[in-house]
Amino acid sequence: MVQDHKQSSLNVDRRQLLQGVGGVSIAAVAGCLGGEDGEDGDPTFHVQLEVNADNDDRVQMVELISTSLEDSGYFSTEIETYEWNNYIERVMDLEYAESGNVPCIGLSGTFNPESFCQALHHSTNHGQCCNLVGIDDSELDDLLDDARYGVEVSGDEDLRRERYDEVWTHLAENRYSSITHFDLVAGVTNNNVHGFNMYPFSEGIFNYGLHAPQDEQVMWMDEDADPRETDVSDLEEGGTLRGAVGANVDSFDPPYSTDTTSTLAQEFVFEQLLRSDKEGNLYPWLAEDYELEETNDVERLDYEDYMTSVEADEEGILDTDEQIIVRHPEDDPVEDDEVRVLLPDDAQEAVDDGTFGMRFRYDLHEGIEFHNGEEFTSEHVIATVERYYNSDLEAQTFDSLLHAEADGDNTVYLYAQIPDAEAERELPGIYIHSMEQADLEGGDLDPRGDDGVEPIGTGPYEFSEFSDEEYVEYTKNDNYWLEELGLEQKEWFDGPEDFPAGPVIDEIDLRIVPDDSSRSAALQNDEIDITYGLSTADLDEFDDSGDYVVKSVEAGGYEYIQYPVHSADDEMPWDDERLRQAINHLVPREQIVEHVLNGWARPAWTDLPELAEEAGTVDADALEDEIRPYNEYDPEAAAELLEEVIEDHDLE
Amino acid sequence: MSLRRFILKRLLSIIPILFGVSVITFSLVHLTPGDPIAQMVAMNPNVTAAEEAQLRARYGLDGPIWEQYLTWMGNVLTGDFGEVIGSGRDVSEVVMTRLPETIALGLFGWAFGLVIAIPTGIYAAINKDEFADTASRFLALSGISIPNFWLGLMLILIGALWIGLWPVLPPSRHALYHPEMLWYLVLPGITIGTAAAASIMRVMRTSMAEEMNKEYVTAARAKGLPERTVVLKHVLRNSLISVVTLAATLTASIVAGSVVVEVVFNWPGLGREFITAIDEREINLIMAITLFTGVFIIIANLLADILYAVLDPRIRYD
Numbered sequence: 001m002v003q004d005h006k007q008s009s010l011n012v013d014r015r016q017l018l019q020g021v022g023g024v025s026i027a028a029v030a031g032c033l034g035g036e037d038g039e040d041g042d043p044t045f046h047v048q049l050e051v052n053a054d055n056d057d058r059v060q061m062v063e064l065i066s067t068s069l070e071d072s073g074y075f076s077t078e079i080e081t082y083e084w085n086n087y088i089e090r091v092m093d094l095e096y097a098e099s100g101n102v103p104c105i106g107l108s109g110t111f112n113p114e115s116f117c118q119a120l121h122h123s124t125n126h127g128q129c130c131n132l133v134g135i136d137d138s139e140l141d142d143l144l145d146d147a148r149y150g151v152e153v154s155g156d157e158d159l160r161r162e163r164y165d166e167v168w169t170h171l172a173e174n175r176y177s178s179i180t181h182f183d184l185v186a187g188v189t190n191n192n193v194h195g196f197n198m199y200p201f202s203e204g205i206f207n208y209g210l211h212a213p214q215d216e217q218v219m220w221m222d223e224d225a226d227p228r229e230t231d232v233s234d235l236e237e238g239g240t241l242r243g244a245v246g247a248n249v250d251s252f253d254p255p256y257s258t259d260t261t262s263t264l265a266q267e268f269v270f271e272q273l274l275r276s277d278k279e280g281n282l283y284p285w286l287a288e289d290y291e292l293e294e295t296n297d298v299e300r301l302d303y304e305d306y307m308t309s310v311e312a313d314e315e316g317i318l319d320t321d322e323q324i325i326v327r328h329p330e331d332d333p334v335e336d337d338e339v340r341v342l343l344p345d346d347a348q349e350a351v352d353d354g355t356f357g358m359r360f361r362y363d364l365h366e367g368i369e370f371h372n373g374e375e376f377t378s379e380h381v382i383a384t385v386e387r388y389y390n391s392d393l394e395a396q397t398f399d400s401l402l403h404a405e406a407d408g409d410n411t412v413y414l415y416a417q418i419p420d421a422e423a424e425r426e427l428p429g430i431y432i433h434s435m436e437q438a439d440l441e442g443g444d445l446d447p448r449g450d451d452g453v454e455p456i457g458t459g460p461y462e463f464s465e466f467s468d469e470e471y472v473e474y475t476k477n478d479n480y481w482l483e484e485l486g487l488e489q490k491e492w493f494d495g496p497e498d499f500p501a502g503p504v505i506d507e508i509d510l511r512i513v514p515d516d517s518s519r520s521a522a523l524q525n526d527e528i529d530i531t532y533g534l535s536t537a538d539l540d541e542f543d544d545s546g547d548y549v550v551k552s553v554e555a556g557g558y559e560y561i562q563y564p565v566h567s568a569d570d571e572m573p574w575d576d577e578r579l580r581q582a583i584n585h586l587v588p589r590e591q592i593v594e595h596v597l598n599g600w601a602r603p604a605w606t607d608l609p610e611l612a613e614e615a616g617t618v619d620a621d622a623l624e625d626e627i628r629p630y631n632e633y634d635p636e637a638a639a640e641l642l643e644e645v646i647e648d649h650d651l652e
Numbered sequence: 653m654s655l656r657r658f659i660l661k662r663l664l665s666i667i668p669i670l671f672g673v674s675v676i677t678f679s680l681v682h683l684t685p686g687d688p689i690a691q692m693v694a695m696n697p698n699v700t701a702a703e704e705a706q707l708r709a710r711y712g713l714d715g716p717i718w719e720q721y722l723t724w725m726g727n728v729l730t731g732d733f734g735e736v737i738g739s740g741r742d743v744s745e746v747v748m749t750r751l752p753e754t755i756a757l758g759l760f761g762w763a764f765g766l767v768i769a770i771p772t773g774i775y776a777a778i779n780k781d782e783f784a785d786t787a788s789r790f791l792a793l794s795g796i797s798i799p800n801f802w803l804g805l806m807l808i809l810i811g812a813l814w815i816g817l818w819p820v821l822p823p824s825r826h827a828l829y830h831p832e833m834l835w836y837l838v839l840p841g842i843t844i845g846t847a848a849a850a851s852i853m854r855v856m857r858t859s860m861a862e863e864m865n866k867e868y869v870t871a872a873r874a875k876g877l878p879e880r881t882v883v884l885k886h887v888l889r890n891s892l893i894s895v896v897t898l899a900a901t902l903t904a905s906i907v908a909g910s911v912v913v914e915v916v917f918n919w920p921g922l923g924r925e926f927i928t929a930i931d932e933r934e935i936n937l938i939m940a941i942t943l944f945t946g947v948f949i950i951i952a953n954l955l956a957d958i959l960y961a962v963l964d965p966r967i968r969y970d
Binding site: 083084085086088089092107108115118119125127128129130244248250251253256257258259315316317318327333334390392394395396399442443444446448449467468469470471511512513514515517518521522524525527528 | 684685686690692693694695696697698699700701702703704705706707709710714735738739740741742745746749750805808809812813816819820821824915916917918920924925928933
């Protein structure tokens with residue numbers, strides 16, 4: 001099934017979007033210019049907006065917000081810019097909340113709705129990413145926690161959706177932050193590439209685009225036909241796909257890489273127990289089937305009896321070489337000399353006693369072969385979990401995973417620390433290693449150098465060659481397990497019978513080209529077939545040309561400004577939600593999308609992007625109907641609210 | 653002082669210079685906020701401050717600056733430049749792979765500069781104040797004024813996209829010393845050599861014109877030597893001294909220019925690596941590249957000093 005981005009349900013058609021917002025947007029500009037420019041003397045409120053200088057789009061966006069505030073006649077504004085590292089250090093400092101400034105920053109969300117609300121608003125995220133202004137609303141904290149954790153919500157998707165709807169309403173009424181827009185990510189191919197579709201995360205552009213039966217997605221090469229007129233029945237096998245990626249592949253070692261390009265490069269080779277479609281639904285992959293077997297009402301405190309004491313130095317560094325699975329919630333490594341922690345052996349003991357949050361059972365496919373001929377068994381899953389111990393990804397992995405246990409060759413249990421609605425997605429989020437490489441020291445899984453180690457996985461492509469900073473090549477895995485087993489082994493697959501059980505392109509040849517305009521030029525010069533991450537101006541040009549195909553999809557990236565509720569004083573009553581709502585009504589979301597991002601984004605009418613709708617709301621349309629009025633550009637509503645604030649706080 | 657003692661003295665002076673460079677660079681990098689760990693986890697809501705500290709300790713980034721410097725220095729003295737924290741690559745390996753690419757580019761640019769500049773400079777000096785001289789002055793001024801990133805983009809646009817003689821991306825399958833690579837050096841080489849060519853041309857012209865007015869030139873002409881011999885044998889040799897000085901100084905600006913040019917032309921050299929290293933605050937890599945560049949520039953200047961003696965045997969080193 002080939003979908004043009006104009007027909008797809010998830011893919012957003014930029015032009016249509018613009019038609020929809022165009023009229024309103026012009027009115028908005030007019031409203032801005034004809035504002036009540038300082039009726040009587042000085043504006044009442046002063047706002048200092050802050051932003052990192054190296055992101056042009058973000059700076060322009062802040063300038064638009066600033067202009068809009070000033071044009072209302074109620075605000076005088078100032079914009080401070082900082083170098084990125086300076087800025088991060090500044091806004092993530094605990095003290096920043098007292099400064100009274102309005103920071104602007106961007107984050108990248110996932111299929112998990114939490115990534116669009118918890119990080120910004122939960123009080124535990126103050127002083128780290130990314131509750132910058134010290135929002136401390138215990139009711140909101142509870143709403144956020146209850147939408148993800150607890151016995152009830154972890155087994156009931158509908159309840160979870162309802163609870164998130166409460167979160168969105170609470171946020172709309174209190175408006176601690178204004179999310180301005182959600183990014184679109186776009187991939188561009190020339191006409192030799194057929195069947196291409198974009199995944200919401202650019203690291204999935206190849207892994208997903210080349211072959212993803214969960215969405216009946218497959219890509220092939222054909223120089224003689226127009227990709228707008230072909231569908232999967234015209235599919236041709238073979239060929240080479242030449243692509244360009246936007247950064248060096250820093251690492252082929254999954255637990256020791258934190259950047260998207262490395263993940264992109266690893267996903268040709270490594271696979272996981274489950275796989276996700278582009279809406280975030282999960283499908284058993286290396287696992288034939290999986291099931292949540294047991295949920296217990298357990299808190300992290302309940303592991304106290306199994307914990308071991310380790311010493312902590314003045315800076316809070318713990319003296320142990322073992323992986324810390326859980327730290328006692330009441331111990332503070334900086335203040336206390338000793339801290340109670342749950343180590344892997346302790347975790348096993350707890351599990352043996354029946355103390356755990358959730359237990360998932362995974363039945364593994366038999367007959368899956370690694371590129372080196374090893375047969376995939378439960379042993380590989382356990383060894384992989386152990387390789388994630390003390391890795392660069394330990395924090396992300398062991399904030400939910402408690403323990404992994406094998407039962408025979410083909411069954412694995414993964415345990416969650418506490419009942420957690422995201423555990424289903426998070427626990428199996430590890431790239432399965434071969435036994436040959438499971439014992440490698442951190443970072444040693446590296447093909448560079450004379451004694452380089454080439455990555456071995458179960459994936460549809462085998463690693464072929466890598467030249468640091470220059471290129472990486474893969475060749476098709478001729479013994480790909482899914483092709484051997486057949487797609488009919490996947491119960492969830494309901495596509496056409498002749499749908500290929502693996503990718504059909506033989507060779508992948510990726511050039512590493514950090515400069516956006518060089519990638520764009522290389523595509524124009526027919527040196528590559530596919531790339532991504534181009535400037536919006538280039539995207540417009542490719543989109544207008546019949547020689548290229550641009551596919552875009554709403555992704556997880558978003559930008560927001562945050563209101564310094566912590567530093568309310570007589571002049572700026574930030575603690576009055578009407579002031580925040582008023583500013584929110586003056587955030588020109590449509591203008592930002594249209595003028596700053598050339599339409600390659602969607603205004604954030606609610607805090608929930610399409611990406612996370614599946615888990616984050618009962619009814620996305622109803623949610624938008626309810627929340628959008630709060631977020632509309634509306635200088636009159638803003639003026640009304642501001643007049644109330646001025647009167648109630650005796651401001652001039 | 654003999655030439656040998658002079659060279660030895662200059663080589664020994666590299667040590668305090670590099671020490672100074674290392675202290676300054678190390679402090680500057682540490683004075684700017686951010687480190688590789690912050691790059692890795694700062695924007696990740698799942699990572700707590702405590703976990704970040706733990707990670708920092710694992711990579712030895714938690715001690716006081718002087719302690720970190722001493723550790724680094726100790727390792728460098730035993731030949732260990734450390735690893736790139738974000739990717740686990742060995743720093744000396746990275747530098748050794750990238751260095752030849754940058755040297756090739758620099759040499760080509762430098763050679764291009766000299767090949768263009770010296771004849772044009774001579775021609776302009778001989779035809780002083782005539783059209784050729786004015787035209788060369790205009791070209792030189794343009795060459796100095798055009799920013800090299802822009803020139804690079806224009807050359808790609810014209811050379812690759814319009815006339816299609818070069819690819820946008822240099823082929824990465826050939827070894828650098830493959831003769832075919834010379835062809836792909838042309839565009840980035842021109843970009844990097846243009847500014848150098850322009851300034852060398854101006855100096856060449858001025859010093860040549862100055863020499864032409866000296867009495868020995870009149871004497872040589874009076875003796876009946878052909879003009880060609882006068883210019884190429886006597887005047888050129890004397891006016892080259894200032895060009896050599898300038899060419900040595902230009903090494904530094906060629907190295908600096910390579911940073912931008914390598915990014916524009918996707919040339920996998922040290923300059924492109926340097927930009928990434930700074931962005932990601934990869935201290936070990938920044939230090940190593942700075943030191944290597946330092947050594948490179950010092951040696952270029954030393955070579956220029958030695959060349960003086962060849963060009964003018966009257967020069968003494970003391």
